[in-house]
Amino acid sequence: MARRSEHTQEQIREMVLHAAETIVIEDGFHALTVRKIAMDIGYTVGSIYMVFANMDDLIMHIKARTLDELAERLLHAKADSVEQHIQALADAYLAFAHQHFNRWRMIFDAQHDAPVPEWYQQKIQQVFLIVEAAFRKLCPGQSDEQARLAATALWSGVHGVCVLSLNGSLGRVGSENAQVTVNTLVKSFIQGWRA
Amino acid sequence: MARRSEHTQEQIREMVLHAAETIVIEDGFHALTVRKIAMDIGYTVGSIYMVFANMDDLIMHIKARTLDELAERLLHAKADSVEQHIQALADAYLAFAHQHFNRWRMIFDAQHDAPVPEWYQQKIQQVFLIVEAAFRKLCPGQSDEQARLAATALWSGVHGVCVLSLNGSLGRVGSENAQVTVNTLVKSFIQGWRA
DNA sequence: ACCTGAACACCGTTCAAGT
DNA sequence: ACCTGAACACCGTTCAAGT
Numbered sequence: 001m002a003r004r005s006e007h008t009q010e011q012i013r014e015m016v017l018h019a020a021e022t023i024v025i026e027d028g029f030h031a032l033t034v035r036k037i038a039m040d041i042g043y044t045v046g047s048i049y050m051v052f053a054n055m056d057d058l059i060m061h062i063k064a065r066t067l068d069e070l071a072e073r074l075l076h077a078k079a080d081s082v083e084q085h086i087q088a089l090a091d092a093y094l095a096f097a098h099q100h101f102n103r104w105r106m107i108f109d110a111q112h113d114a115p116v117p118e119w120y121q122q123k124i125q126q127v128f129l130i131v132e133a134a135f136r137k138l139c140p141g142q143s144d145e146q147a148r149l150a151a152t153a154l155w156s157g158v159h160g161v162c163v164l165s166l167n168g169s170l171g172r173v174g175s176e177n178a179q180v181t182v183n184t185l186v187k188s189f190i191q192g193w194r195a
Numbered sequence: 196m197a198r199r200s201e202h203t204q205e206q207i208r209e210m211v212l213h214a215a216e217t218i219v220i221e222d223g224f225h226a227l228t229v230r231k232i233a234m235d236i237g238y239t240v241g242s243i244y245m246v247f248a249n250m251d252d253l254i255m256h257i258k259a260r261t262l263d264e265l266a267e268r269l270l271h272a273k274a275d276s277v278e279q280h281i282q283a284l285a286d287a288y289l290a291f292a293h294q295h296f297n298r299w300r301m302i303f304d305a306q307h308d309a310p311v312p313e314w315y316q317q318k319i320q321q322v323f324l325i326v327e328a329a330f331r332k333l334c335p336g337q338s339d340e341q342a343r344l345a346a347t348a349l350w351s352g353v354h355g356v357c358v359l360s361l362n363g364s365l366g367r368v369g370s371e372n373a374q375v376t377v378n379t380l381v382k383s384f385i386q387g388w389r390a
Numbered sequence: 391a392c393c394t395g396a397a398c399a400c401c402g403t404t405c406a407a408g409t
Numbered sequence: 410a411c412c413t414g415a416a417c418a419c420c421g422t423t424c425a426a427g428t
Binding site: 109161182 | 303304345352358375
């Protein structure tokens with residue numbers, strides 16, 4: 001047995017990542033198991049531990065990819081005014097969460113007791129900085145700290161609407177309604193913040 | 196073996212619930228297993244299935260209890276003005292989430308593929324209605340639907356701040372900072388909403 | 391009727407053994 | 410060096426068998 005050398009380590013790593021993402025997308029985070037991944041790529045469980053330290057490590061890399069995809073989507077959101085730009089960012093965030101529900105939810109689901117690695121924290125920062133930049137343009141007069149506070153408050157808020165509306169905690173609220181809720185939050189907050 | 200009759204079914208049910216809550220509080224949701232509960236209360240695994248249908252059923256009842264506790268806490272939040280009342284509600288929500296972190300997080304963590312029972316949805320409604328009531332007082336002129344929208348938007352937002360600040364996704368944001376963020380969100384939103 | 395405990399079908403992770 | 414597959418220590422859930 002063994003020593004097939006049909007794929008490089010890098011190829012296997014990619015195969016694992018891809019298979020894992022497919023499982024999450026189709027059947028949700030809870031359906032993700034090493035044994036299922038191994039079966040899907042035609043290797044045995046042991047092989048997965050050649051390319052990832054453990055399940056938590058693999059999960060973190062899936063999440064990182066999702067964050068990259070999300071960041072890219074946000075970067076493509078353009079609008080005429082700064083205020084419309086922030087609205088467009090919020091819309092894009094909601095749309096992404098809705099479209100890639102299982103992967104997006106996974107980002108905030110998994111509780112790793114292990115400390116979050118530095119490279120992963122940067123991925124999160126990457127997303128937040130996009131919003132912060134928009135806020136610095138909204139009120140050029142105020143300090144960076146103020147812009148940071150506003151960005152944090154509003155973006156956490158937008159995230160909260162996505163969480164509650166998409167997981168059904170808001171009662172029978174559909175995604176069209178989530179859109180309205182997000183718009184309301186953004187519009188009112190910006191208006192109040194400027195005052 | 197068997198037929199000890201040391202406790203009634205109702206007593207065992209309460210013992211299970213209490214033991215489960217203790218495990219969640221001390222070691223987190225992921226540490227909750229039937230076997231650990233059984234050991235803690237001095238019964239065997241089979242006994243737990245006498246009083247709860249399965250793990251999901253038990254989890255739902257733990258969550259329901261937490262929601263009851265949260266609702267009661269929110270009902271005790273009083274203030275002079277309506278605006279201060281909403282701020283007090285937000286503060287109370289954040290404080291509860293912070294103080295009972297593991298149990299609070301559990302409410303939004305668990306993904307039951309099984310449909311959420313009606314009695315549980317009412318528990319969630321119960322919390323939301325408290326906030327909606329405050330909003331109806333804030334702007335007496337507008338329709339119930341408008342008040343509902345505002346309450347949903349702001350409260351989802353407050354929830355989002357709690358989620359992101361308490362799980363560390365906002366970088367190294369402490370809970371004092373979460374307080375400031377919540378206050379900012381509430382204040383700006385109300386101001387913008389009124390305008 | 392109440393409760394046990396063994397059994398079943400799963401997990402993640404490790405590692406000696408094969409090529 | 411690469412990969413296997415059996416083993417280990419866990420899961421949730423069921424249910425025949427005992428009192």
